[in-house]
Amino acid sequence: MFKAITAITAIALLSFTLPFAASWKADNVHSRFGFSVTHMGIATFNGSFKDYKLTLNNPGADFTDATVELTAEIKSINTDNSMRDEHLQSADFFDAAKYPQLTFKSTSFKKTGAKTYKVTGDLTLHGVTKKVELDAIHVGNAVNPQSKKDMAGFKVTGVIKRSDFGIATGFPTAALGDEVTITGDFEFIKD
Template identity: 40%
Template sequence: MRALRYLVLAGLIGAAFTAQAEPVTYKLDPGHTNVLFSWSHFGFSNPTANLGLSDGTLVFDEKNPAKSSVEVTLPLANLDTHVAKLDEHLKKPDFFDADKYPTATFKSTKVQAVGGNKYKVAGDLTVHGVTKPVVLDATLNKSGVHPMMKVQTVGFDATTTVKRSDFGMGAYVPNVSDDIKIRITTEASVPKADGAQ
């Protein structure tokens, strides 16, 4: 009888561990997400713009990061440089052509742990109707229950550099730099069940 009890207890512990190790699906929070990109303007300054986020889903498995994935949609309507005329120019056909291509998207193809809280996130970035592979250097800032929302939450920062000419947006290169530095910070939480407070 005691052996049976131990067997049941071991099974319950094993089941709990398995459940803990499963990938968790999070929704990215647009209110706590910045997708910033910056460039050199004739070498004199380094302007920055924020694309923000309209929708994003993160599947994260801390035990087995290879099972993780991320998919986001970035609305060009929200592009913000804090300079209205520059916002307008960047949305025109010689840059984003936002009327024709109203969103940019990123969909991961591989997530690799590289030690500590660092990850390489490879994926396909689509901008201006062109899709190219990119790799994000991501850092897990924190994972745990959010003190205000009371749900499981994760926070990441990530960086990468892309060439805008690869996406058919080479206007004014090299005076306006081809290299675009991208810096992302985001929070993502497990969605509350319908009706939960």
């Protein structure tokens, strides 16, 4: 009798946690990975990366202790101006020929509030790896009405310094701000 109750309890617990113990991938059609920086101290310009892969692996029931991995192709940078995009890909900025990708791998994903998280990890950009801290908000969950797959939404923000990564060292901060705001609105689909 004890073995039967233990088996039933184990099955119940497993069935409760299995929906989350999986891999979730960002649906890039309904997501955006971008940045913003000040120009000449008077305006902010925004950009995004069109070609990226982002996964959220093995999260707990409330997404605590998930691992996040992101890879973005530098040549996919888009600021709605092709001349500027080409300049950003050049050696003056990201040097896409030498450093074709940026990557982020989380080392910690901790809950800080009812829907808030602190995500810490290693960002590799322009051949330099630095520890960064990002803020994440769990916007909510849904089920896709067509595919019937579980979905989760997150908003992610953080600030890095371009000087920490050796980007655009020839441009003074009066012309191009040193602080770059990272923004992400991600819709994840469970595999």
